[in-house]
Amino acid sequence: MSVEVGEKLVGKVTGVKPFGAFVELPNGKSGLVHISEVANKFVEDINDHLKVNDEVEVKVLSVGDDGKISLSIKQAEKPKKQRRAQSPEDFEKKLSNFLKDSEERMSSIKRQADARRGGR
The missing domain is CATH 1.20.5 (Single alpha-helices involved in coiled-coils or other helix-helix interfaces)
Structure with a gap:
């Protein structure tokens, strides 16, 4: 199963670093959620938002030629109801x-x- 750009998946956080979090996807592949893609507000410490083994919904932003997968949690969130x-x-x-x-x-x-x- 390949990962498609724009696809929303549920994955498990396997590692947290100061620059982002690694998320294992259902197909066995893993990708990176950059710290800027964790929440809609400024994230100073990613550990305040994510922990290892957390289940998160992510959106696939890009798949590089080298196989690196870029993910976003904030873009996977459902849009808020408009006034x-x-x-x-x-x-x-x-x-x-x-x-x-x-x-x-x-x-x-x-x-x-x-x-x-x-x-x-």
């Missing part, structure tokens, strides 16, 4: 409510200021 787009009517309603509240607050502040000045 629902706001309709123009919803926006107009929110803007109208904001302006109404703002005008009420400004008139209240003005009345308080006038009262302090002696009601000019």
Whole structure:
């Protein structure tokens, strides 16, 4: 069984180094997850994220001519659900409510200021 670029697989971490982690794939081959491909945030110490024998889902980024397999954990993660787009009517309603509240607050502040000045 060959490994295809873009394929998602579940593998087992066999080694952790400061620069990345080695992952054994189901076909017996192994690849490297570079430290920059471990998480969507900055990873200072890979040991905070991965341990030997952890099962991880990886995405195959590349397979070199020399057989080296580059993997990514962060790209294998399912995309987060995107926020629902706001309709123009919803926006107009929110803007109208904001302006109404703002005008009420400004008139209240003005009345308080006038009262302090002696009601000019």
